[in-house]
Amino acid sequence: MALAIQAVTFAQQYAYSWLHPAPKKTDQPLKLGVLSSAQINAAAVIHPTETHPDVILYAIASRDSATAKSQAHKYGFLKSYGSYDDLLEDPAIDMVYISAPNGLHFEWASKALDAGKHVLLEKPFTSNAMEAKKLVEKAEKSGKILMEAFHWQFHPAAHCFRQILNSGKYGKIIQTHAIMTSTPEIPGGDVRWQYDLAGGSLMDMTYVLSFTRYALKADLPLEVISAKARPAKHDPRVDAAMDAKLLFKTIEGYDVHSTIYTDMDRAWKMGVIPRFWELPSIEVETEQAKIYFYNAMMPHVYHYISITDKETGRTTYEKHYSGGPQWLETGEAYWSTYRYQLEAFVDKVRGRQPAHWVTNRESILQMETIDEVYRKSGLPLRPTSVMAVSA
Missing domain, CATH: 3.40.50.720 (NAD(P)-binding Rossmann-like Domain)
Incomplete structure (x- = not known):
């Protein structure tokens, strides 16, 4: 949540x-x-x-x-x-x-x-x-x-998650599912509900696309197969929830089906229990296993990466709070995702090679994907600022 x-x-x-x-x-x-x-x-x-x-x-x-x-x-x-x-x-x-x-x-x-x-x-x-x-x-x-x-993306857990997927040990990726929700709902007066300020669940919870594209090392989807929005009660242009299916092609050349779900007003379990356990996460199914990164958004608070063997049903767990394939000896177990991010940003400003980086190209591709999901859902794109139009 x-x-x-x-x-x-x-x-x-x-x-x-x-x-x-x-x-x-x-x-x-x-x-x-x-x-x-x-x-x-x-x-x-x-x-x-x-x-x-x-x-x-x-x-x-x-x-x-x-x-x-x-x-x-x-x-x-x-x-x-x-x-x-x-x-x-x-x-x-x-x-x-x-x-x-x-x-x-x-x-x-x-x-x-x-x-x-x-x-x-x-x-x-x-x-x-x-x-x-x-x-x-x-x-x-x-x-x-x-x-x-x-x-x-800057946390060691994210890097270890990708290392597991890249290892090839569990075969090719078949499909992915990413989810991020809020129960209770995002407060009604919050700017995230305002269309003119580029609000909407897909915008605020864009992590689900980031999880997916990061896991697949993917650019744009080949296709947004479907996208269904649940409009906000006060403004049908704002998505209270978004459920979408996308088709990606990996850099290895094979197709992967992915689903994403965002919800700023997630229904309570049986109408009475807030879904406190439902943290932003992604599951990646490969030929031989299901790999689940629980709480991928804030892994410094708590997370686990579970690997379930599809043949035996046996599940193993991993947790990573420091070190890893990119940070090596840099970092402390108490560092948050934000602290790792700041370390990389300062390294870049100082002319050093950061351990990880979100490129501007990645950000453009992320926004292009968001736009395509909105188009498929039938909702309008978030409005362009006057300053951008005249730029």
Whole structure:
């Protein structure tokens, strides 16, 4: 259940910030600016920055100056700004993290690049694929680093999951199924329900497509076979839930059928029991086994990778909180997905080779896939910003 696991990771990261004191910072650490006062900020970038020796919490901006000051005082930012523009005009800031509503991603990432800042941009990358392509073009021209914050991909558990699939030990992949839901529902006033701000379950829970494409190392699907949306009660353009079937071709050249399911208002079990156990996960069926990555979104809180042999029915389990095929000796067992992500982002900004990276091409392909699912479902694409249209 998405809301529950997010609440747990917020509490966990707060605790770790006390248990693991801030390290001594380098002589010239990167200065981080945060655009928005979103709830996700603490777990996603603030606490990870506290334990990174080469980044400091420099400035935070909100559309309300009092809120910005309050957040700066609470978390130890050196400065606060009552507008996003004011923060971007600060020449001292090296990089920004943007967690504004989906529909504002293009505008503020574009302005940040224009201001000469490196950008860590929350998922989904943009409102649609057209915006994604234009934003990437701007990043390439600016020479600045732009990355979509698919934090889960940076965790050792994700790398070990892919290593299992890549090993060939269990034969070819036949099909996949990914799910992400919320019970109780996402609150009614949340921006994720607003069409004009690029809301919808497929947008907010785009992890299911990320899980799937990551597992398959796939680009665009050959076909979106079907897509059925359950419209939100207040606005039929917004998908409260999305159930889709896609056909991919792997780089090895064989077809894989995949299903995805997202739901921001998941029905309770038997109408009375919230589905607390239903965490964002993916199952991959191969010729010889079923491989299940439970809680792929927040594996630092809790996860397991189960491997069930189809012939014997025997199931084995794996858990990975540090090390792994990409991080090797880098990282600590207490690091969150976000902390690993920040490590990679700083490495990239500093000109080092990161252990993992979400390329801009991947982000464009992700948005193109989302667009295709919306088209197949009969719902309109999320609206393009005026700034993107004129760009």
